[in-house]
Amino acid sequence: MFNPLKAPEGVKTALMGNEAIARGFVEAGVSVVVGYPGTPSSEVIASLHEYGVSSEIYVEWAVNERVAFEIAYGAAIVGARAAATMKAPGASVALDPMVSSAYGGVEGGLVVLVADDPGPHTTQTEQDNRWLGFLAKLPVVTPSSPQEAKDLAVSAFDMSEELKLPVILRTTTRVNHTVGEVLLGQVRPPKRVSGFRKDVPRFVRAGMAWNLERHRWLDKQLNIAEEVFDRVSRVRNIVEGSGRFCIVTEGSAYNYVREVVDEVGVEARVVKLSLLFPPPRRFLAEAVEGCTDVLVIEELDPYLELVVKSLLSELGVSTRVFGKVSGHIPLEGELNRGLVREAIASLVSGAPSGTPKETQSKPIPGVPSRPPPMCPGCPHRSMYVAMLIGVSKAGYKRGEVPVFGDIGCYALASQPPLEAIWTEHSMGASISMAMGAKVAGFEGPVIAVIGDSTFYHAGIQPLIEAVHKRVDILVVVADNSVVAMTGHQSTPAWPALESGRRAKPVAIEDLLRAIGVDHVEVVDPYDVDRMVSAFERLIRQPGVKVLVSKHPCALLEARSRSVRRYRVVEDKCTGCLACIRVTGCPAMSYNGEKVVISSDDCAGCGLCARFCPYGAIEVVGSE
Amino acid sequence: MSKVVNIAVASVGGQGGLTLSRILAVAAVLDGHSVRTGETLGMSQRFGSVISYVRIGRKVLSPTFSVGEADFLLGLELVESVRALPLLRSSGIAIVADTLKIPISASLEKRVLRVDELSKELMKVSKTVIVPASKMARDVGNPRAANMVILGVFQGISGLLTETSVRRAISEVVPSKWLETSLRAFSEGLRYSPSGQQ
Numbered sequence: 001m002f003n004p005l006k007a008p009e010g011v012k013t014a015l016m017g018n019e020a021i022a023r024g025f026v027e028a029g030v031s032v033v034v035g036y037p038g039t040p041s042s043e044v045i046a047s048l049h050e051y052g053v054s055s056e057i058y059v060e061w062a063v064n065e066r067v068a069f070e071i072a073y074g075a076a077i078v079g080a081r082a083a084a085t086m087k088a089p090g091a092s093v094a095l096d097p098m099v100s101s102a103y104g105g106v107e108g109g110l111v112v113l114v115a116d117d118p119g120p121h122t123t124q125t126e127q128d129n130r131w132l133g134f135l136a137k138l139p140v141v142t143p144s145s146p147q148e149a150k151d152l153a154v155s156a157f158d159m160s161e162e163l164k165l166p167v168i169l170r171t172t173t174r175v176n177h178t179v180g181e182v183l184l185g186q187v188r189p190p191k192r193v194s195g196f197r198k199d200v201p202r203f204v205r206a207g208m209a210w211n212l213e214r215h216r217w218l219d220k221q222l223n224i225a226e227e228v229f230d231r232v233s234r235v236r237n238i239v240e241g242s243g244r245f246c247i248v249t250e251g252s253a254y255n256y257v258r259e260v261v262d263e264v265g266v267e268a269r270v271v272k273l274s275l276l277f278p279p280p281r282r283f284l285a286e287a288v289e290g291c292t293d294v295l296v297i298e299e300l301d302p303y304l305e306l307v308v309k310s311l312l313s314e315l316g317v318s319t320r321v322f323g324k325v326s327g328h329i330p331l332e333g334e335l336n337r338g339l340v341r342e343a344i345a346s347l348v349s350g351a352p353s354g355t356p357k358e359t360q361s362k363p364i365p366g367v368p369s370r371p372p373p374m375c376p377g378c379p380h381r382s383m384y385v386a387m388l389i390g391v392s393k394a395g396y397k398r399g400e401v402p403v404f405g406d407i408g409c410y411a412l413a414s415q416p417p418l419e420a421i422w423t424e425h426s427m428g429a430s431i432s433m434a435m436g437a438k439v440a441g442f443e444g445p446v447i448a449v450i451g452d453s454t455f456y457h458a459g460i461q462p463l464i465e466a467v468h469k470r471v472d473i474l475v476v477v478a479d480n481s482v483v484a485m486t487g488h489q490s491t492p493a494w495p496a497l498e499s500g501r502r503a504k505p506v507a508i509e510d511l512l513r514a515i516g517v518d519h520v521e522v523v524d525p526y527d528v529d530r531m532v533s534a535f536e537r538l539i540r541q542p543g544v545k546v547l548v549s550k551h552p553c554a555l556l557e558a559r560s561r562s563v564r565r566y567r568v569v570e571d572k573c574t575g576c577l578a579c580i581r582v583t584g585c586p587a588m589s590y591n592g593e594k595v596v597i598s599s600d601d602c603a604g605c606g607l608c609a610r611f612c613p614y615g616a617i618e619v620v621g622s623e
Numbered sequence: 624m625s626k627v628v629n630i631a632v633a634s635v636g637g638q639g640g641l642t643l644s645r646i647l648a649v650a651a652v653l654d655g656h657s658v659r660t661g662e663t664l665g666m667s668q669r670f671g672s673v674i675s676y677v678r679i680g681r682k683v684l685s686p687t688f689s690v691g692e693a694d695f696l697l698g699l700e701l702v703e704s705v706r707a708l709p710l711l712r713s714s715g716i717a718i719v720a721d722t723l724k725i726p727i728s729a730s731l732e733k734r735v736l737r738v739d740e741l742s743k744e745l746m747k748v749s750k751t752v753i754v755p756a757s758k759m760a761r762d763v764g765n766p767r768a769a770n771m772v773i774l775g776v777f778q779g780i781s782g783l784l785t786e787t788s789v790r791r792a793i794s795e796v797v798p799s800k801w802l803e804t805s806l807r808a809f810s811e812g813l814r815y816s817p818s819g820q821q
Contacts, residue, residue, distance in 0.1 A: 002649075002795035014648040014658060145659075145684070178686040179648045179660040255659075255684035338689040364744065367706045368729035368736070372636065372671030417731060555669070580730050586670040589725035592735040598724070600766065601670075 005051040007184055015182040017175040018043035020146040021113060024153025026053060028109070029188035030083050032075040033059045034068040036457065037486035038087025039122040040176035041115035045085055046487060049498035056190040059499055061489050064427070064457040065090035069112065070097050076110035076166070077203065079194030081157055085113040088127040089426060093458070099136045101166050103214040104203045105221070108191055109157035110166040112138075117173050118252075118299040118334035124407075124426065126332065128300035129170055133277020137218055139225050140168045140277040141233070144254045146180040148235045152274065154185065155233040162228050163221050170276065172299060174252040174334070222278045229275045230283075237274055237283045243267040245348060246291035248284075248308055250276060253297045256340040264341065266348045279307045285315060295347055296323035299335050322347060371415055376587035377554030377563070377603025380410040380478050382525035384420040385582060385607065387447070387476070390535020394445075401445050401539070402437065406430035406459070408451035409485045410478045417584040421449065428458025435462070435471045445474060445539045452479040452508060453491045460511060467516050467544045474538050475517075475546045477508055480553040488556060508548060518543030525549045528610055554603045563604035565620045568595050572616035579608040579617060627680030628783060629688045633707035634699035635724050637669040639770035642796060643697065644675040646774060650784045650792035651679045661686030670724075674707055679783065695781065697773050699756070700724050701741040708748065717748055718776050720756035720769050752776060752817070759811045765804030775812020786813075 004019055005026055015023065022044045025033060035045050048059040058075075062068035065086040075082035086094060091114045098112065114132065117123035133140040141156055143149040153169060160167040201210035230236070241261070246269040249257045254272045261268050271287040273280065288294055288308070296305040302324035309321050322328045328343045329335070374381045391401050405411045405421030406429065413420040423433060430448035437446050450459045455477050466473055483489040490497050492506040512520045519541060523534050531549070538545045557563075573594040580588050580595060585608060587601035597608070599620070609617035630647065634640030644660045651658040661676040676687045688710070696711045698704025698719035711717060723738050745751045754776050756769035765771075771793065778789055790806060797805045 001798060012652060014645070014652040174661060174686050177662055179645060179658065180683075180686075181652045181657055252686075255686070259685050336687055336689055337685055337692075364705055364708060367702060368726045368732075368734060370635065370670075370672040370702070370726040370728065372669070373727055375669050416728070577730070577733070580727065584727050584731070586724075586727055588730065589727075590730040590733060590735070591725075595730075 003051045004184070005048070005053060009184055009186045012181055012183045014179050015146050015150070016043060016177060016179045017146040017149045017171065018177070019047045020150035020182045021153045021169070022047040023182070023184060024150040025083050027150070027185050027187050028081060028154040028157040029191045030081045030157070031057050031190035031192045032072060032080055032082040033057065033085070034062045034071045035085030035113070036062055036065045036068055036090055037483050037489045038090050038115070039486055040117060040173040041085045041087045041113060042486045042489070043176070044113060046489070054190065056192065060497060060501070063492055065094040066097060069094040072110055072112070073097060073101050073106070073166070076106035076108045077104065078107070078196045079191070080108040081191040082108060083111045083113065086115070088114065088116045088123055088129055089125070090114075091129050091132060092127070093427065095136070098132070098138065098166070100205055102137045102218050103205065103211060105164040106160060106166055107164070107194065109160035111153065111156045111160060111169050112166055113169045113171065115171045115173070115176050116300060119173065121173055126300055128303060129168070130276050130303045131301070132168055137222060138166050138168050138277070139163065139222070139229070139275070140170050141229070141274055142170045142251045142276055143175055143235060143274070144251050144272070145175065146178060147182045148274070149175055150182055150185070151234040155235060158232040159228055162232060163225060165218070165221055172252050225278050226275065226280045226282055229280070233274065235274045237280050238272050239287045240270045240272070241268055243269050244290060244292040245269070246271060246288055246294045247297055248273070248288065248294055248304055249297045250274070250304060251299070253299055253335050253340070256335055256337050257297050260337055260340045260344060264344065266344060268344075273304065276303070279311065281311055284308065284311055288312070288319065291319050293347060294319055294321045295328060295343060296321065297329055297335070297340060297343065298323070302331075372412060373415060373584060373586045374409060374412045375554055375603065376585050376601050377558070377605040378409070379480055379525045379549065379551035379554065380413065381418070381583060381585065382528055382605060382607050383476065383478060383531060383549040384413045384418050386525060386528050386531035387535050388418070388420060389532045390539060393532065393536040394539040396444065396539070401447060402434070404430040404434040404446065404448045406448070406450040406454050408454050408478070410449055410451055415584070417581050427454055428462055431459055431462035431466055431473070431475055434473050435466045435469070438471050438473060439469070445472070447474045447476065447539070449476045449478055452477060452481065452493065453483040455508060456492050456506075460515070463517070463544070463546075464515055471544060472542050473544055475544070477546060477548045479508060479548050479550045482553050482556060484553045484555070488553065512546050512548070517546045519545040520548070521546070522548040522550050524551050526551055526605055528607065554605065558603055563602075565599055565602040565604055566597055566606060566609055566617050567599070567620050568597055569616045569618060570594055572614045574614055576613065579612050582611040583607050627678050627683055628695070629693045630677040630679070630695045630697060631693040631707050631710045632675040632677065632697045632699070633703040634673050635703055636671045636673045638699045639767060640673050640675050640699055643699070643770040643774055644677045646789065646792045646796050647677045647679070647784070649795055650788040653788035653791055654784050657681060657683045659683045659686040672703055672706065695777065697777055699770055699773060701738060701745070702726060702736065705741055705744050708745065711748065715748070715750070716780060717745055717751040718773055718780065719745055719751065719753055720773055721753050722757045722769060752780070754812070754815060756812070759815065760808050763804050763807040763811060765801060765808060768801070768805050768808035771805045771808035772812035772815070775809040775814070776816040778809070779813045779816025779818045
């Protein structure tokens with residue numbers, strides 16, 4: 001296999017945006033990289049782990065984004081080059097220390113990768129982190145391709161060191177997860193600690209006079225940011241073409257704009273920004289000079305549109321500006337070539353609109369949907385089945401006991417047939433929101449379901465709150481010993497890490513007992529009967545109860561041990577579908593008469609056999 | 624390559640659709656082309672619908688394309704291939720494995736899906752090649768290499784990339800323990816393709 005981190009300068013290869021960023025970090029001489037897994041950002045650290053880096057570079061997953069940022073910040077103020085990686089909502093988790101870091105500044109370069117998700121494909125909101133520039137007062141740069149992602153990852157470090165400010169490398173899914181050709185550059189040796197000079201007014205935020213002073217310093221740095229960016233960045237703000245019809249764009253949107261403008265042959269001046277904050281006012285003022293109409297094409301919020309309007313208003317120019325506010329570009333969802341073509345056509349007479357008419361078929365009606373389900377053998381499925389039975393055995397209807405979900409694979413239980421969870425909100429919110437329902441007077445029992453990694457990330461404090469305030473709540477920790485949804489990253493329970501470093505496991509049960517939970521029980525969800533009786537009992541019991549549903553992720557378990565597989569005995573199967581209706585297991589299907597289990601997919605949990613009323617499902621080889 | 628060639632890869636998560644698109648991208652760069660692939664990964668999409676876009680040309684920027692813009696549809700599963708069909712332009716070619724993975728949503732409704740009916744749906748497109756890819760992959764000793772069989776058929780039909788580059792790309796992307804059988808599956812696909820039989 002090819003190793004993109006060790007390949008020499010000058011090699012051109014196909015890299016995913018996140019692999020390119022990992023390469024960029026290595027080229028920049030980074031020595032500390034920390035993050036929390038989150039799509040579409042995870043492959044940066046995953047690549048550094050997979051392909052291996054020198055032991056001089058510390059690359060690890062942290063317990064959450066806030067801790068990751070603070071570790072990177074601590075490294076940067078002692079002179080190291082450091083990076084933190086996170087998905088869009090992770091930036092909100094890290095926001096408190098990020099805002100303060102703008103006042104203290106850095107010595108070694110600090111780059112924060114924040115991966116936004118227009119669409120959204122895998123994120124709870126279409127949060128636009130370009131606003132972090134205005135909010136945290138930190139420079140924001142953005143790439144449009146894997147090559148630019150690598151180059152900007154390097155330049156962001158140079159810019160950060162020169163400005164002495166953390167720099168946000170803001171990407172979107174269509175850069176992070178796009179594969180494209182990348183020309184590799186020179187690798188610099190890792191820049192590690194150079195020393196820590198005590199400077200109390202700079203690094204102690206307890207002095208209000210100091211803070212005012214540092215705020216003035218920060219604004220001075222931001223004033224020179226455009227000039228520094230122009231000097232050090234390999235990826236520039238650019239103007240292409242000429243004409244009085246102007247398009248201002250950035251990031252992924254640029255790709256659609258460039259292709260569509262070339263294809264339809266309209267005369268347009270295309271202005272592409274790579275520095276998003278502080279807005280490059282000098283460059284922009286020159287770039288849009290003489291434009292009669294400006295169309296701003298961007299994803300997520302009308303960020304650039306407001307920047308352009310405000311600049312034009314300052315300049316006293318009355319150019320018309322179109323974009324999201326005017327309705328030419330949709331406010332929600334991601335862009336594509338077709339949407340960009342339509343927007344341009346609506347403003348330029350004669351430009352062809354819409355998508356090509358060569359389409360040979362309309363969407364074929366009735367193609368059954370296939371949303372991501374829980375995998376065959378998933379321990380979460382067994383846990384939820386036991387929960388739903390336990391609820392009814394305890395004397396409640398399914399609709400009477402709200403189940404507050406959390407972020408992870410176990411939220412896939414929102415799909416039929418389980419339809420088990422009622423909320424999925426933000427990391428750790430299951431426990432606090434369930435508590436909110438109780439303190440507001442909700443009389444019946446409430447259940448919170450949180451995964452092991454999510455518990456470490458943001459579930460511990462909510463549980464302290466619930467214990468301290470003596471709330472009656474059943475918390476299920478769905479513990480599969482891994483961050484499964486984002487690709488099987490390590491958790492604080494692991495004794496050895498992806499990097500090869502040894503670690504001291506922090507056990508969830510120890511935390512639960514230390515917090516003072518009233519009742520802790522650990523059950524393997526594959527033991528469905530024991531799980532059902534645990535639910536039946538704990539739902540009725542007062543106090544804070546935590547049921548740890550402990551079984552390894554089925555995908556990982558299948559790699560480490562041989563699984564027995566199940567099959568349907570045709571003579572006995574009546575096609576009643578009880579098995580599929582209870583489990584929703586994607587290894588099973590209905591062929592018109594009987595149920596069939598795919599031997600490629602069965603993971604051997606046996607849940608289906610447990611619920612077949614005719615004993616028609618048995619272990620392969622047991623006949 | 625004067626115009627951009629668009630390829631849609633339709634699969635069920637876990638079948639190797641993303642590996643297939645990655646190999647196409649690596650081979651394209653080895654051949655000196657510009658390439659972009661567009662896909663979303665990371666969320667547990669095993670057993671979910673996966674569509675991957677591959678664009679190869681002299682200069683490519685956008686990672687995705689719209690309805691009616693695909694020159695080729697490479698399908699690793701029948702339901703997903705039918706779902707992705709609108710992406711294909713009328714002159715496009717579909718190369719599809721005869722594998723059927725019935726979605727849970729269909730089973731829950733007792734809806735019956737059959738290989739021959741879905742194949743017929745695809746055959747309505749003027750040029751569709753249905754490939755017994757799973758069986759061919761099993762026969763070379765690597766049931767997971769149906770994606771390499773489809774790649775081989777695509778190679779035989781399109782001649783878009785050089786065979787040397789595609790083979791090298793397979794060796795750069797596929798882990799070494801699966802490499803030999805993957806290359807054999809690719810060869811089987813190449814032999815199966817109409818042009819390979821000539």
